[in-house]
Amino acid sequence: MKILKICLAIVVLVLAFYFRTPLLASLRPFVFWGIIVFSLGLIAVEIPVLKDNSITRQSLISFLILTVTAFSMSATVAREVKFNSTKNAVLSxxxxxxxxxxxxxxxxxxxxxxxxxxxxxxxxxxxxxxxxxxxxxxxxxxxxxxxxxxxxxxxxxxxxxxxxxxxxxxxxxxxxxxxxxxxxxxxxxxxxxxxxxxxxxxxxxxxxxxxxxxxxxxxxxxxxxxxxxxxxxxxxxxxxxxxxxxxxxxxxxxxxxxxxxxxxxxxxxxxxxxxxxxxxxxxxxxxxxxxxxxxxxxxxxxxxxxxxxxxxxxxxxxxxxxxxxxxxxxxxxxxxxxxxxxxxxxxxxxxxxxxxxxxxxxxxxxxxxxxxxxxxxxxxxxxxxxxxxxxxxxxxxxxxxxxxxxxxxxxxxxxxxxxxxxxxxxxxxxxxxxx
Known part of the structure; x- marks a missing residue:
């Protein structure tokens, strides 16, 4: 199960970097919300694992997943904010x-x-x-x-x-x-x-x-x-x-x-x-x-x-x-x-x-x-x-x-x-x- 979550976190990370490329133009709204939803879902699942404060292999993997996912979501939102700021600057x-x-x-x-x-x-x-x-x-x-x-x-x-x-x-x-x-x-x-x-x-x-x-x-x-x-x-x-x-x-x-x-x-x-x-x-x-x-x-x-x-x-x-x-x-x-x-x-x-x-x-x-x-x-x-x-x-x-x-x-x-x-x-x- 952890391997699947790690793979999903990596996919989300890749999409965060590429969702604004022309190749994804027709799918961009779906990719954006997909990144947000999957990121929030992974964060919600992994946070409880870290609550017992013990350092185990499981908790380290969860911390890695949380870090990658949080970064991906932040990068996605930041790029979207930047695009909308540029758009508004032009239209104004x-x-x-x-x-x-x-x-x-x-x-x-x-x-x-x-x-x-x-x-x-x-x-x-x-x-x-x-x-x-x-x-x-x-x-x-x-x-x-x-x-x-x-x-x-x-x-x-x-x-x-x-x-x-x-x-x-x-x-x-x-x-x-x-x-x-x-x-x-x-x-x-x-x-x-x-x-x-x-x-x-x-x-x-x-x-x-x-x-x-x-x-x-x-x-x-x-x-x-x-x-x-x-x-x-x-x-x-x-x-x-x-x-x-x-x-x-x-x-x-x-x-x-x-x-x-x-x-x-x-x-x-x-x-x-x-x-x-x-x-x-x-x-x-x-x-x-x-x-x-x-x-x-x-x-x-x-x-x-x-x-x-x-x-x-x-x-x-x-x-x-x-x-x-x-x-x-x-x-x-x-x-x-x-x-x-x-x-x-x-x-x-x-x-x-x-x-x-x-x-x-x-x-x-x-x-x-x-x-x-x-x-x-x-x-x-x-x-x-x-x-x-x-x-x-x-x-x-x-x-x-x-x-x-x-x-x-x-x-x-x-x-x-x-x-x-x-x-x-x-x-x-x-x-x-x-x-």
């Missing part, structure tokens, strides 16, 4: 301050009332809608919710929110159903001879996405994937699965299909998002859960992987999503999504690109578990020339990230010129949605 800021920095965040959610509060306080620039947000809802229900948020923005005299989703087709079709479930784009282009022959099919595919998303009120789609298919298959890859999502192994095919897709979406005033720069086709690790390096030289990437990115970036108004892999030939220490050497040095300065850059989800391990941590990565991304930070999976992370920007601005650690340029890019993009 003046609307102008929140609006100024909040425009750089697109946030996923589990609680619509929470996201409505953030919109009301001008604290975010957009929302991310995924499968969990549309369960048991009709198209009309989804449309109504989006309209209610945009109505708040309009009443504030602000430009519209970015309403984003992940509707690639194939295995990543977050709004299907109720939207049409389409196969991956690769179905229509691989091994079909001259790609121009299939242009009508690709355009029709994009038309379905563009029209259906526009009718809902979605104005930003995280598609297409323009990573090259290099046939890399990792049996432990739970989420990335680029080999199933990539359009083709041929850079020219991907460039043409990606551009046709983006230009078609624009007809419906839906922005596309090409992803995941600098190209994840040759990356073995799943960057949702692991740190990863891309050791390909800049010269080779320029000849191959970056061809589709450059083509779409030069000929459409689409966004570019920055992945969390480290481009070791340029910056061995920092993932691309917040690397100044890559974002400022290559994309902004060398390529002279002035379009909108958005990060992949900052809930992912290479960011959250980096040496900079979520807060440091957020500040670095803004100073590097990134426009939008995506926090899709774990809404709670927004408050720490936003608080980091607020503190950095007060401390003079945010590049004002970068922020000013970013605001102009975002304003221009949103004005385009109004026609």
């Amino acid at each position: 800021q003046e609307a102008k301050k929140l609006e100024h920095l909040g425009q750089h965040f697109i946030i996923g959610y589990r609680d619509f009332d929470e996201i409505k509060t953030l919109v009301s306080k001008r604290a975010i620039g957009g929302i991310f809608i995924t499968a969990r947000n549309i369960k048991h809802k009709t198209k009309e229900d989804i449309k109504k919710e989006i309209k209610s948020l945009q109505a708040i923005r309009a009443s504030q005299g602000l430009l519209p929110l970015w309403i984003a989703t992940d509707q690639e087709g194939g295995i990543v079709s977050r709004l299907s159903p109720p939207l049409t479930q389409l196969p991956p784009l690769s179905t229509f282009v691989e091994g079909k001879g001259k790609i121009e022959v299939n242009k009508k099919v690709v355009v029709e595919y994009a038309r379905i996405h563009g029209q259906e998303l526009s009718e809902l009120g979605v104005n930003l789609n995280f598609a297409p994937v323009v990573d090259l298919n290099k046939g890399v298959i990792n049996p432990k890859d739970k989420y990335s699965k680029i080999y199933q999502r990539a359009i083709s192994a041929d850079k020219n095919v991907v460039a043409k299909v990606g551009l046709w897709y983006c230009q078609t979406l624009e007809i419906y005033r839906v922005n596309c998002t090409i992803k995941h720069f600098p190209g994840l086709g040759g990356v073995y690790a799943d960057t949702h859960l692991q740190h990863a390096d891309l050791n390909t030289s800049v010269q080779d990437l320029t000849r191959e992987d970056w061809v589709p990115f450059r083509e779409v970036m030069s000929n459409s108004g689409g966004f570019t999503m920055l992945g969390h892999v480290k481009l070791t030939g340029v910056d061995r220490d920092t993932p691309v999504s917040f690397s100044k050497q890559v974002v400022t040095g290559i994309i902004r300065n060398s390529w002279q690109y002035d379009g909108i850059l958005i990060t992949d989800d900052f809930s992912m391990e290479p960011v959250y578990g980096s040496g900079d941590g979520l807060e440091g990565a957020t500040v670095k991304a803004m100073n590097a020339g990134v426009d939008l930070i995506l926090i899709a999976y774990d809404t709670d992370l927004y408050y720490s990230a936003m608080n980091a920007l607020l503190n950095a601005e007060v401390g003079g650690k945010l590049d004002r010129e970068m922020l000013s340029k970013s605001q102009k890019r975002l304003d221009s993009g949103l004005q385009g949605l109004r026609g």
Whole structure:
């Protein structure tokens, strides 16, 4: 019985350290109360053993269990208090301050009332809608919710929110159903001879996405994937699965299909998002859960992987999503999504690109578990020339990230010129949605 209690105390201790990590975002309330209830239960059971004041093996074990359990419960409560303090600090800021920095965040959610509060306080620039947000809802229900948020923005005299989703087709079709479930784009282009022959099919595919998303009120789609298919298959890859999502192994095919897709979406005033720069086709690790390096030289990437990115970036108004892999030939220490050497040095300065850059989800391990941590990565991304930070999976992370920007601005650690340029890019993009 004592062994079972010791094991339970260790489990509670581990959960106390990890319950605020993104991996437990969907279970966090249950884990929190589970830790409290089990801790109190263990304490109640073990205290009587110590009452006889005799030092025995049993009493020493009980003392150890009590110590570990009390520490776990205290650490859990302290972390929860810290989170709520940070949340309140953000929400109590003046609307102008929140609006100024909040425009750089697109946030996923589990609680619509929470996201409505953030919109009301001008604290975010957009929302991310995924499968969990549309369960048991009709198209009309989804449309109504989006309209209610945009109505708040309009009443504030602000430009519209970015309403984003992940509707690639194939295995990543977050709004299907109720939207049409389409196969991956690769179905229509691989091994079909001259790609121009299939242009009508690709355009029709994009038309379905563009029209259906526009009718809902979605104005930003995280598609297409323009990573090259290099046939890399990792049996432990739970989420990335680029080999199933990539359009083709041929850079020219991907460039043409990606551009046709983006230009078609624009007809419906839906922005596309090409992803995941600098190209994840040759990356073995799943960057949702692991740190990863891309050791390909800049010269080779320029000849191959970056061809589709450059083509779409030069000929459409689409966004570019920055992945969390480290481009070791340029910056061995920092993932691309917040690397100044890559974002400022290559994309902004060398390529002279002035379009909108958005990060992949900052809930992912290479960011959250980096040496900079979520807060440091957020500040670095803004100073590097990134426009939008995506926090899709774990809404709670927004408050720490936003608080980091607020503190950095007060401390003079945010590049004002970068922020000013970013605001102009975002304003221009949103004005385009109004026609």
